Structure formats: structure tokens, C-alpha cells
Amino acid sequence: MTWKTFFDFSTMAHRHLVFVYVGVWALQGGYLAWTAWNWRKIRSPRS
């Protein structure tokens, strides 16, 4: 497979493959970003 065929949206199978790979990174990255945002919001009170 190449980048070109990876982003081939001509069939449902190809579209869903991209949705899974992009969706997983979006969800995992989103959760990490949410945790980091809260980490910055709650300042360490004893530092």
C-alpha cells in the first residue's frame, strides 16, 4: 500500500480504513490533550 492508495476513498472499505486510523489518533490525542489541559488548569498547590 502507498500513501496514495491509503487515501483512496473510492470504496467503503478504503474509506473505513482511513476513518479507523484517523479516528484512533484523534480520540487518543484528544484524551491526551484534555488531560494536559486539566494538568495546566490545576496548578500544583505545593510547588
Next chain:
Amino acid sequence: MARSPVLRSTAWLWLLATVGVLAVGFRQAIFVAPTEATMGNLQRIFYYHVPHAILGLVFPYINLVASLGFLYWRRRDPLKALTADALAVASAEVTVLYVGICLGSGMLWGKPAWGIWWAWDPRLTTALILWLIYVSYLLLRRFSPAGQIGVLAAVLAVFAAIDVPIVYMSIRWWRTQHPAPVFGGGPDSGIDPAMMPAFLWNLAGWAMWGIFLIAFRFALERRRQIAEQDAALQAIEASLETPQ
């Protein structure tokens, strides 16, 4: 704290190593692994779906151990109990994330492969129940009265863990629409050896990522607990200083 810079450096190194492993995993899964004979490129969903499914059945046990620790220490050593509670909530959130991704990626595979998004077969149903139990666990924590959250959540966590072996064994106990076990499913199970590197790199990468998320969320919860304790102490001190 003196150990903070060391911990911070370790966390950054771990995260960088994790992203490196996941990048190799992505390359292996998309560009290196051979195309499967019957499913074609759709089978490449397997390299993200299966690691999330496996880890979604491992992280609940961190939640179980932490919850049992909370129940054991809550009267003996409340500070240890709070630490265990922080680990329990961290592992529960990451479990919801991993099982949710497992369900979502499975549905995105199922529609082109089976022609349907969902089937009420034992594997899918028990996995959905597991996800719903952990969502209810988090909702319980969010909306329970203060002071009882830890105990109620820990008891629910024990029941949640019971579903994990049922999810694992469902494709062995019952005939299901879900594919038969790929690993440990008898002489006909397994995958092409050329596909193993892609699977193992992604399993390692998502395991490292999950461990990082749990550790980070645990640290956040501890920070929140300490901030809460300090605010309570300050309120008590302020009330004592108030002239009578």
C-alpha cells in the same frame, strides 16, 4: 519536589519512545504488511482494532487491583486509599477509551465486511456491556454524593471486572459472528508470519501509550486531590483564625 524533574524527563522520554514505536507500527501496518487474500486492505484495521481490544481487557485489572486496594486501605491508611482511588479512576477512563475504540473500529470493519454495523452476538454484546459498565462507573463517580464516591465506585469496579473473562471467552464458549480467536484458538488459528511485526509493533505502541495515559491521568488526579486537601486545610485554618 526534587524528584519532579526526573519524573518529567522520564515521562517525556517515554512519550517520545511511544510515538516512535507507534510510527513504526503505522508504517508496518499500512506499507509493509502484505495485503490479506480475502479481505484486502480492509484487514489492516486489525492492526489497530486487536491491540485496543487486548489492552481494553488488561486495563480493567489495574482498576480492579486499585479498587481492592482502596477498599483495604480506606480505614487503615486513608492516604494510601486516596492514591489507589486515583489509580482506579485513571485506569477506568483509559479502559473506556480503549474499549470504545475497539467497538468503533470493529463497527467500521463490520459494515464493509458483513454488510451491517452491528450484530447482537456474544462477543460484541459482552464488550458493549463492559464499556457501559465503565461509563456508568465514571458517571457514578461524577454524580455520587461526596464522601461515598470511592466506596461505591470500588464495589462497582469489582463487578465490572467479572465481565472481562466473559468477553475474552465469549468467542470460545459460543458460536459468534465475530471472527474466531486469532491467537490461542487452536491449530487453525494465527496470522501469516509476515503480518506479525505489524501486529506486535502496534500492540507494543498502544500498550506504551496506554501506560503513559494512565500514569499522566493518575498524576493529574493526585494533583487534584492534593489541591482539594489544601483548600480544605486552608478553610479550617481560616475558620480557626476568625475572632469569636
